[in-house]
Amino acid sequence: MVRATFLPKVGRLQSPEPIAATERMRVEKVGRTTGYTTGVVFDVSADVKVEYDVGILAFRDQLLMRGTAGMFSDRGTPGR
Helix, strand or coil: CCCCCEECCCEECCCCCCCCCCCCCEEEEEECCCEEEEEEEEEEEEEEEEEECCEEEEEEEEEEEEECCCCCCCCCCCCC
C-alpha cells in the first residue's frame, strides 16, 4: 500500500501517484540546499546539457521551473 506523504511546509500530498506536468503549473519543493521553494513550470520537454567531473551529460524531456521568489533550485554540496 502506498500512502501520500507529508512534507514540511508543503503539507500532505493529495496523491502518492505522479501527475503530468503542464506549462504554467505551480509547483513546490523542499530541497537540501535551497529548503522550501515555489515555482512555475515553463517547459515540459527541455533538452539540457550539464557539466560534471566526468564530462557533459545530456538530459532529454526535462521539466524546467522558474522560482516565484528567487531561485527554485541550486547545486547540491560539491563532491557529494
